[in-house]
Amino acid sequence: xxxxxxxSEIDLVETKENYECVYEKPDTLTDIRFHYCPGCGHGTAHxxxxxxxSELGIQEQTIGVAPVGCSVFAYQYMNIDMQEAAHGxxxxxATGIKRVLPDKYVFSYQGDGDLAAIGTGETIHTINRxxxxxxxxxxxxxxxxxxxxxxxxxxxxxxTSTSPYGRDVSFCGNPLKxxxxxxxxxxxxxxxxxxxxxxxxxxKLKKAIKLSFEYQKLxxxxxxxxxxxxxxSGWKLSPRDSMQWIEENLFPIYxxxxxxxxxxxx
Amino acid sequence: xxxxxxxxxxxxxxxxxxxAESAIRAGMHxxxxxxxxxxxxxxxxLTEQIPSRHGLVLQAESEVAAINMIYGAAxxxxxxxxxxxxxxxxxxxxxxxxxxxxxxxxxxVNVSRGGPGLGTIQPSQGDYFQxxxxxxxxxYHLIVLAPxxxxxxxxxxFDGFRLAEKYRNPVMILSDGALGQMMEKVELQEEWSLPxxxxxxxxxxxxxxxxxxxxxxxxxxxxxxQEINHRLLAKYEQMKEVEVRFEEYMTNDAEILxxxxxxxxxxxxxxxxxxxxxxxxxxxxxxxTLFPFPKKQFAQLGKQVKVILDVEMNAGQMIExxxxxxxGTCPVEFLGRMGGVIPSPEEVLAKVxxxxxxxxxxxxxx
Numbered sequence: 001x002x003x004x005x006x007x008s009e010i011d012l013v014e015t016k017e018n019y020e021c022v023y024e025k026p027d028t029l030t031d032i033r034f035h036y037c038p039g040c041g042h043g044t045a046h047x048x049x050x051x052x053x054s055e056l057g058i059q060e061q062t063i064g065v066a067p068v069g070c071s072v073f074a075y076q077y078m079n080i081d082m083q084e085a086a087h088g089x090x091x092x093x094a095t096g097i098k099r100v101l102p103d104k105y106v107f108s109y110q111g112d113g114d115l116a117a118i119g120t121g122e123t124i125h126t127i128n129r130x131x132x133x134x135x136x137x138x139x140x141x142x143x144x145x146x147x148x149x150x151x152x153x154x155x156x157x158x159x160t161s162t163s164p165y166g167r168d169v170s171f172c173g174n175p176l177k178x179x180x181x182x183x184x185x186x187x188x189x190x191x192x193x194x195x196x197x198x199x200x201x202x203x204k205l206k207k208a209i210k211l212s213f214e215y216q217k218l219x220x221x222x223x224x225x226x227x228x229x230x231x232x233s234g235w236k237l238s239p240r241d242s243m244q245w246i247e248e249n250l251f252p253i254y255x256x257x258x259x260x261x262x263x264x265x266x
Numbered sequence: 267x268x269x270x271x272x273x274x275x276x277x278x279x280x281x282x283x284x285x286a287e288s289a290i291r292a293g294m295h296x297x298x299x300x301x302x303x304x305x306x307x308x309x310x311x312l313t314e315q316i317p318s319r320h321g322l323v324l325q326a327e328s329e330v331a332a333i334n335m336i337y338g339a340a341x342x343x344x345x346x347x348x349x350x351x352x353x354x355x356x357x358x359x360x361x362x363x364x365x366x367x368x369x370x371x372x373x374x375v376n377v378s379r380g381g382p383g384l385g386t387i388q389p390s391q392g393d394y395f396q397x398x399x400x401x402x403x404x405x406y407h408l409i410v411l412a413p414x415x416x417x418x419x420x421x422x423x424f425d426g427f428r429l430a431e432k433y434r435n436p437v438m439i440l441s442d443g444a445l446g447q448m449m450e451k452v453e454l455q456e457e458w459s460l461p462x463x464x465x466x467x468x469x470x471x472x473x474x475x476x477x478x479x480x481x482x483x484x485x486x487x488x489x490x491x492q493e494i495n496h497r498l499l500a501k502y503e504q505m506k507e508v509e510v511r512f513e514e515y516m517t518n519d520a521e522i523l524x525x526x527x528x529x530x531x532x533x534x535x536x537x538x539x540x541x542x543x544x545x546x547x548x549x550x551x552x553x554x555t556l557f558p559f560p561k562k563q564f565a566q567l568g569k570q571v572k573v574i575l576d577v578e579m580n581a582g583q584m585i586e587x588x589x590x591x592x593x594g595t596c597p598v599e600f601l602g603r604m605g606g607v608i609p610s611p612e613e614v615l616a617k618v619x620x621x622x623x624x625x626x627x628x629x630x631x632x
Contacts, residue, residue, distance in 0.1 A: 061471045063342065066482075075480050081469035083341045084482035086364050089334035092326070096338025096346075097469065099322055100296050104471050122334070125327035 026054035039239020041229030044196040062105040065090045069111035070144040088119025091126035107134040112153040116178040130187030130221035140231040148234035152176040179226040183260040189221030191260035272457040281419040282307035282446040288423040291457040295344035296322040298335035303387040304443035305377035329354040333361030340370035341481035343468030349375035363402030367483030371430035377446035380606040388606020389443035394583035398557045408438045410556040412527040416450035431463045511554035520549025523571040537614035561591040568592030
């Protein structure tokens, strides 16, 4: 950390009292600094999720499950009771929690490798049982934590460290649109795809998460929210270019919007 | 819980069913499992009984999912159990490593069958290594109880939950297909006779009055990981000090010591009677806890007897622990049957007689 940066931080603290606080970190986030790379969408997704939990006043009733992947340390940042699951097993762990604590709120937070590759079986069967949980699925089309390998949602011809000549779909298969797949399952109550690349999209995501906790309270079934996100480090792009890459390349394959919504109002 | 509390009862039951009934009586909150022969009666009995009694039973989509549901529910402070048979227990090994690392209590029943691979559905003790040496990755141990009767299939559920909760460690009941399938008289324990423990570490939702609870096995900093390894080791050392259980049969003047666990211990006990009737001073040491192993008892008897005959339904697994325990003070011979074949008491007797003969020949020759 540079001296310059520290000084500006002190300035901020000194001047804080003269201002009205209009926006701050929710009490549901700890003071531990995120380890995420600059520009990564995980930080925003964490924050939005925890803002909702704070605003709904359900911090004391919520238990989260962290996956294996870049968000493996989610439990360090989220100021609620949490469990860290084995790779791919977050929704099974969430099932175990929810079944013995049916009146608590339970969510799993999982990436595309965790949820759509190694944990596909658990994902589908958790939803098929209609477990009353929220599955928050962060899809950045790459394995971030292990250093940028091809994931099940990587795009055709996408260059990764294990598809150095681009993803050959005739050899490795096409990007798996797991969200569209699971929307067909009766146990899925609310399925929606979002992003955190613009302020508008962040607001829409927040609304969707809030809705999903309301449905959970009513024990309606599984709520599944995909967040199409970025991985500047894995994609070898600057944060700004990665935002553009999301729009140009991911949105055409993973279009935003509701995929399955309840037919009756709550 | 409006129902009347069930008192002690004597019944004729299958091992698997006695175990399942005892799990309900022991106040199990939740069971997660997947069908596999020869233990499916446990899941069937629970799905039949639980709706009109208490607790929860959920059929998972795989043993992998089941053990992770156990992780989640145990982490939420519930008294939980799963069961399977050898191939399914192999699938649970990753989860068991995480559960042991995260220090969560649970009972896992292995009604084992012959292997490797898909093997056979007939009884085997081929999972001894897997059960007692950890089984999954990393440095850890399960507490392992080996029943030898339907009565113990029932009783060890209570012991299993008690030990699991005392040490916050997974307990395995290592049974086999014969014990699971056979019917015997069993005295069932009183319902609700096992008190619940306080679980202040459980993830039940964070009240303002405490820091958040985290269930994890991830410790990136090497010093911290090593510290946790030491903490786990200290726990295992304490188990070795106070939780060792074994049974001795006619060992006082024994010259030939039989060793066997589970079903083999029963067969050996019969063989001891047959040998004694022929004037051979045979005895039996039966480990009840396979981890912690009754090392001291083997070491003591190793100095007293002339030879040990270890009998197992596998290629020779516990024999390694017996040999380590006696540390060369006496020879340890082996009689093993595999593939679901159960040795008969007469077969064991024949081997004991041959050993007695050769001892006598050596003595008179010397």
